Amino acid sequence: MAVRSENKPLRVAICGGGPAGLGAAIALSKLPDIQISVFEQARELREIGAGIRIGYNCWRVLELLGAADGVKGHHKVSVVHRRNALTGEVVGSAGPSKVPLKYHPRRVRRTRLQKALISKVPPGIIKLNKHVSSIEDLGQDGVRIVFRDGTETTADLVVGADGIRSTIRDSIFPEHKIKFTGTTIFRVLIPQHTIAHIPDLTAATQWWHGPAGHVYHSLVDDPSEVPEQERLFEIAARTVVDPETDAGPKFSWGIPATNEKVESQFKDYDPRIREMLAQVPEGQWKEFSAFAGPRLETLTGWDKVVLLGDASHPLSGAFGSGAAFALEDGWILARAIEHARAAGQPLATALEIFDAIRSPYYLKMYQHLDDQKRKMEEAKAANPDATFTSSLKERVYAFGNEESLPWVYYNNIEDVWQSFLKGQIKSSSLSSSVPQVVASL
Ligand SMILES: Cc1cc2nc3c(=O)[nH]c(=O)nc-3n(C[C@H](O)[C@H](O)[C@H](O)COP(=O)(O)OP(=O)(O)OC[C@H]3O[C@@H](n4cnc5c(N)ncnc54)[C@H](O)[C@@H]3O)c2cc1C
Structure with a gap:
């Protein structure tokens, strides 16, 4: 990566202005000596897609970003019903969440979440109407970013927060297909x-x-x-x-x-x-x-590109927590950069730390989905005569919920970071084989 002298800020180009890009912009902008741009293809930041669930994991990271107070919505205190759509029969219900009241799940308009995040992004950072069409590894000089309008820029770190059809992912992992x-x-x-x-x-x-x-x-x-x-x-x-x-x-x-x-x-x-x-x-x-798409082996590339949010784990909303995952990614990225800087380590080390924390987490999600699919297939094979109604209850609860998937729904990203600091999450970047201070961040 580019050797940045101590008085030159780290140039960060965030591609995409969804939850991942906005969250990363907020978290990274709190670090000293950093110059951030968010490049968003849309002419205006407008969210489509109706509502979104904000649960415990999302509230925790919104708090860390200072954006939790701006998000309001329907408080799901009432029972959640699962019904047979053909008969209307209730086949299962869940009561209110057991977490403290302020962390209860809420269903909110997506625009609310977006507004709350935008309000915490420092002014002048977001550049609209900037579609990233390609990126190029310039070795020691960073990454060239080329836009559809023919303009280009250079950055030390590219953050691919450009969603499930990520251009940045395609550039660093051209074999990966969704x-x-x-x-x-x-x-x-x-x-x-x-x-x-x-x-x-x-x-x-x-x-x-x-x-x-x-x-x-x-x-x-x-x-x-x-x-x-x-x-x-x-x-x-x-x-x-x-x-x-x-x-x-x-x-x-x-x-x-x-x-x-x-x-x-x-x-x-x-x-x-x-x-x-x-x-x-x-x-x-x-x-x-x-x-x-399939799981990525790593979420970083070229020692100067990192994927966040849907760009990094194209699971297609499987856990209904995609916004939380995206925001957690950005917060951990900021911690990893802060940590590596304090130790005088290069950007590559920060990205290794990020990868060591987030890659296994996403692997666990893919494994859960594979396990569920296998179990459903086994159940079907064991009872080929099961009707829609007789197998509905089993099918409805096969995936899991807050209680059975606490590592997803009760994830506290601050605790995760503390686990890393205590050495409970290992990163090869901490080994002495990493060259010391190739370039300070
Ligand atoms: C049907 C459905 C329901 C869901 N329900 C929930 C839910 O209840 N709760 C929850 O937490 N999550 C939910 N999710 C998941 C959640 O919407 C996503 O995980 C979340 O939006 C991911 O944020 P992101 O910033 O990574 O990507 P996105 O929100 O997709 O944002 C990517 C941004 O990058 C921009 N972009 C793309 N390409 C380029 C480019 N080349 N150059 C510049 N900009 C670019 C896009 O315009 C966009 O603004 C759901 C998803 C689906 C599909």
Whole structure:
């Protein structure tokens, strides 16, 4: 990497202005001698995609970033129901979370999270309308970043926070490919009062599971903040097909879908769900095709590029915690750089520390998903005559929840960092084989 003299700041180019890029910008901007730019392809920072779950792991990192107070939403105190979508029968329920009240899960408008993060990014850092089209390793001189508009810049560290279709990931790992998972998600936010007449819908956040997909709905607003007439209601309807046999066109993110297209997928669902779908004004649905890819062996490249958020672990929202993972990544990156600097170690060491903490964590997630898939296949093979209804309970709870996956949902990133400092997470970068002070950060 470039040898930066002590009085020259570390130049950091963050590609992407989603949760990963914004979180990294906030965490890194608190370090001294650092010059940060966030390059975002969009003309304006506008979030699409309806609601998002903020749970314990996300609240902890939002607190560390100083952004927790700006995020408000529906407090999921009420029971969460899981239902058979065909009969309406409740097949499982979960009560309020056991963590302290301020860390309870909330369902929030994604715009709220984004606004809270943007408000903590120092002014002048975010450069809009800057689509990164390629990056090039310049050896000791850093990384050249080329934009679609023909301009270019150079940085000592490139942070790939450019989402599931990451250009930065493609540059450092050209063999890595993502593909359609078979899941398509239709999402929308509608005024809450338009569905208020339908029995049971606003009482709880609910999943209505069908034979090939499910419909999820939730309130997303905090009544203390949003007047009744302005409160919104989120619907996320999923269909699942076999990706090997499905030959239909795939859309990447946020493409409009017609009401007819959405409603036709859920014709056999409970009348309450059909009535709810019928309330969505034409032109409001957005369609998202889920893509995922294999696990990356490492999240860093060229000793000066690092991947954060969806760019680093294309799991396609599998744990409903993607925003938390993205924010945790950025906070750990800042700690790793701070730590390596204090020890007079090079940037490569900071990236090794980051990788030593985050790569095994993502590996554990991939292993969990593989295990679940295997268990479901074994259960199916053991009982080939099981009907949709008889196997529903097992299927619904197969994935796990807050209690059974505490290493995901109760993750406290500050404790993780303390574990690293205590030597409980090992990094080869701490061994004496790492050349001392190639370049101070
Ligand atoms: C259906 C669905 C439901 C989900 N529900 C939840 C949930 O309830 N809770 C939760 O925590 N997570 C949820 N997630 C996951 C969460 O949305 C993501 O994990 C999170 O947005 C990842 O943030 P990110 O910054 O890594 O990527 P993104 O949010 O995708 O942001 C990437 C940014 O990079 C920009 N960009 C892309 N390419 C370039 C380029 N070449 N040059 C410049 N800029 C570029 C994009 O415009 C975008 O702004 C869900 C995901 C899906 C698909």
